[in-house]
Structure formats: structure tokens, C-alpha cells
Amino acid sequence: MALTIGLTGSIASGKSTVSLMFDDYNIPVVDADKLSREVVKPGEKAYEQIIDTFGKDILREDKSLDRKKLGALIFADENKRNKLNSIVHPAVREKMVQRRDGFLQAGSKCVVLDIPLLFESKLTHFVDKTVVVYVDEELQLKRLMERDNYSAEEALQRIRSQMPVKEKAALADAVIDNNGSKFETYEQLEKLLKSWEVI
Secondary structure, three states, X not given: OOXXXXXXXXXXXXXXXXXXXXXXXXXXXXXXXXXXXXXXXXXXXHHHHHHHXXXXXXXXXXXXXXXXXXXHHHHXXXXXXXXXXXXXHHHHHHHXXXXXXXXXXXXXOEEEEXXXXXXXXXXXXXXXXXXXXXXXXXXXXXXXXXXHOOOHHXXXXXXXXXXXXXHHHHHOOEEEEOOOOHHHHHHHHHHHHHHOOOO
16 A cells, blocks of 8 residues: 655755655655746646736746746735635646656555645645654754844744644654754654555
8 A cells, every 4th residue: 555645844844854865765755845836837727827817027038937026926915925826726736646646656655745834735635644844943943044044033934924843743643853963864764664664
């Protein structure tokens, strides 16, 4: 029986690091963030819908989306942000399910769906098990400030705009504690995958 794992975490919790570790076990990862960039490329259905909704002013000269312009537009207006999400999210979900099913049909014993907003967007029905990459808020704050050159205030604002990682951990089937070294994180992942009999 193949297993679909939903991987999530919070900003600067180290989810991307864990996501890359599945490669060592030949477990394919479907990344929702990457798909959200794919579905807005010229020729895609969502791309056409975005232009119909927001006009051609949000295009670059090469006809690709000007993400900065679009970002400025939607961050200032919740209504517009919801409109964009109602176009992009269904397109991402559709592609995610297609990729997942493709890997399973090809005989993969396990597929990972890397979804930052797994719980917030209520997407747990797409997966069999959920894994949260957990980190203490102090370390999360420190990592985010270092990674993106944010002030403490800017970093906290971004952390607080998401569901607290403690809440996510309480909802998950398994938690990977990423407060230690990369090796310790790796060992936890390996143990988990063995216990779920996918490696």
C-alpha cells in the first residue's frame, strides 16, 4: 500500500531542508510552492484567468507575470488577494493531485506533498499522514532574521501571520524536531520512514 505524506512547517522552520532529504530515499516530492509558479506561466489556464481579472498591466514585456506588480496589488487589497487565490489555489491542487497520482501509478511506494499551508488550507484529505517540521520560536526568529535580513519586528510579523508551529505540531501524525543539527533531523526522518515501512 503506497503512502502519501503531507509535509509542512512554518517559515524558517527548516521544511525545505527536510524536503530535500527525501531525495536520499528516492521518495518523490511534489512542491506546492513550485507548482504555484508553474500554473501562472503563459499558456496555463490560471495565467489567462489572472490577466482577465487583473488586466495586462501586470505583465512584463516578455508576457510573463510581473510578480512584484501583482504582489503590490494584492497585498494592499484583501478582496483582490482572495480573487487571485481563488484562481491559483485550485490550479495548484489539480496539478498536485496529477503529479501524486502519476508517481503512485509509476510504482512509487511513497510520495511527499510539500504544502506550506497544509492545515490552514484544509488539504489533509490529499494525504495519508502529516509531518510537521518543528522549531522553537526563538530559533525560528533568529533563522528568519539571518536568512532574509529582517529586523526582529519584520520577522515576527511574518511568523505571526501564520498558524503557530505548536498548533501545527499538535495536529500532525508526526513531528520532526529541527532545533538540533542537520544530522539529528536526518536521523529522525529515517526513523519515521522506517516506522511507516516506506524504506
